[in-house]
Amino acid sequence: MNSQASILFDIDGTLLFARGVGRIAFAASFRGAYGVEYPDIGAISFVGATDSGVIRQMAARCSVPNSPAREEHFFFLLARHLDAAMDARPPQIFPGVPELLRELNNRGYRLGLVTGNIRATAWAKVRHAGVDSCFSFGAYGDESEDRNEITRLAIGRAPEGGTPRLLVGDTPRDIEAAHRNGLAALAVGTGWVSLDDLTRSGADAVIQDFSDTEQTIRLIESVLEQTTVHPPTRNTP
Ligand SMILES: [Mg+2]
Missing domain, CATH: 1.10.150 (DNA polymerase; domain 1)
Known part of the structure; x- marks a missing residue:
């Protein structure tokens, strides 16, 4: 079910903490x-x-x-x-993240990066965290200073048959970028923003962390089932 979907992930605060x-x-x-x-x-x-x-x-x-x-x-x-x-000083990967990414891969989801990091440091961070092989595409902070535009670029790079449906992030800016581009938004509380603030920012679902893989997968799949794909909102110049 939904295994033809792509899921986009932010990096810092969502997958890992780069320890300053x-x-x-x-x-x-x-x-x-x-x-x-x-x-x-x-x-x-x-x-x-x-x-x-x-x-x-x-x-x-x-x-x-x-x-x-x-x-x-x-x-x-x-x-x-x-x-x-x-x-x-390798990044500190958050609890359950490797297990979640591998299980999503096993279920056929294609995973992409949407990040404010430049391309080189985005891949360096996920490589040092040991999860780079889970991702197959992305868009980066040296391509635009606008997260909405970076998200739009990532959507255009999703592999054939992997329609982007969901963006996972830790800040209101991730939620906005998802919705501006017709994606659902799952917000996680491992970054620096409270769950209350993430909920108020309009996330389709919030979760404290990814330590329980089965619970997280159930939440992701219920969000995918409940949300329809909207055509992307084009950024105004
Ligand atoms: Mg972040």
Whole structure:
């Protein structure tokens, strides 16, 4: 049942916690690519953010010129710093996540990534967490700073026969991106947003964590059965 569906997953706060390596890597990469020290890296909020959005805000805050070339250099450095950092300090994968992803694969669901991480760090994070082989496509934070647009790109990359139906995430921005693109939204409380706030944000279902695989699968399949596929809402320019 529904095994022809694709399911999209956010990464940080949903599958894993990167244990703070991102913030340190952002500071070092900013210094390398933009030539200045960022004054207050601790104050940046990464929750539901995209890497493109964050770096543009950092450049604007420091009044340093930005360009596609600078961003490319920054993303290159970020990928190197993060990969090295995770060699020493692997991400903490949340309870039940490997079991859930493998069971969904076993049932025929195609799994994709929808993330604010750039492509290289998205795959590095799931590889260091040991679940990269569960995913077959995705869209990333170096392709757009707009999560709705990243979701739209991921939907277009789903394998043939795997119609995207559901997005799983940990913030109101994930829920909005799902609904703007005609997907159902399952919100999980392993990130930094309370279940109450996720419910108020319009999630089709909420769950505290994925520690009980059977319960999570039942919830996912009931959401898929109860929701119909709506045509995507096109982003306004
Ligand atoms: Mg997240």
